[in-house]
Amino acid sequence: MAVESVLLLTVDALRADHCGFAGSDRGTTPFLDSLAAEALVFESAFAVGPGTPSSFAALFSSRYPLEFGGYEGFSAARPSLPEHLHRRGVTTAGVHSNPYLSRHYGYDRGFDHFEDSFEEADEPGLLDRVKTEAGALLSRNETAYRLGRRLFLAVFDEEKPYVDATETTDRVLDRLSDAPDRSFCWAHYLDVHEPYLPPGEHLDRELSPGRVEALNDRVQADDPDLGEGDLADLEALYDGELRYVDAELRRLFEELEARGRLEDTAVVITADHGEEFLDHGRLGHHPRLYDELLHVPFLVWLPPGARDELDAPASGRVSGQVSLLDLAPTVTDLLGIDPAPRFGGRSVLRESGHPVVSEVSNPHGVLKVDERFRRRSVRSEGWKLVVGPDGEELYDLEADPDELEDLREARPDRAAELRTTLAEERGVDPDAV
């Protein structure tokens, strides 16, 4: 089984349970729901980390970022999906505008074409240099992060600090208009990430610009004292961004279909991590490992002509756990290419239902690894153990899917089993997990 090309679409900060096909009744994803009806839907897919750097460094390498020093750059020592494909004759393209994934941090490796909203010119203009410096500031520490973020917002002249979904879709369409038959294209949509500023037609309620700004300020401040009405409005803004992205993905599909570009192209859709709305007392995505931050949508859509050739089901629901560590080997599997020898994951087309490990070790907004923030989690057979700086937490995911009742004291036996599983899966000493 193989297709000629793969289109990988990632949405920043999209938690699974806000998508219709994953159970939401908010009417957020009519297009993705229709796609899900004819795709393979992995209902239990989890990110390796709860933020862009801790997730993408794993997604593109199929290895844990902390095996290679962390998040400060996509170092050459790591396996790279785009590079692996490029070496096997697949033309590779990446389109995004997340500063953490810019060429500044090495994420352009292996891409024949890389569009990160930072100019490619040998002599970048002043604005471009300021953008790069602002992006670099994000990595240093919390104070520099705040300064860098403000600077970053200021140097983008539009109200959003990134390329919006309409422009992203246009760029992907441009890129694919003359792409060769054998290609891998990755596009990343940032709209669902805060600040939540959905186009009005995608918002299900009237909110004044002042109200929208005030709500976004409270996300920035990570304000735990939001009233119920505030929280509902905030989630409505997030859902509005999701409706907008869904509409743009529909436009992308329809246009590619009209051009005949989907006849031999598989499409993989996922998110780098989720988003918290006070599920555990915070807003946004902080370095913690609860499911609102790790559970992501994951769809694999195959062109009708390729479905019969697949020696596995080509559509339907898969409930077994998978990790985004498995994404790179899934892409190579779809293309009929051997995975890179050092990929750590396994193709989700072949295997699911294994223990899933996630981890993080940097403060919010900072790329430098700091042991004081190190957390690791393992979920296996309906249970989840989190090992963090304040000790361990244990959750029975069947009885308590929201992870609210810590059973660490009540079930030391289960915690010990999971600690062993974590050590085996992660290849670390059980005393050092």
Ligand SMILES: [Zn+2]
């Ligand atoms: Zn992200």
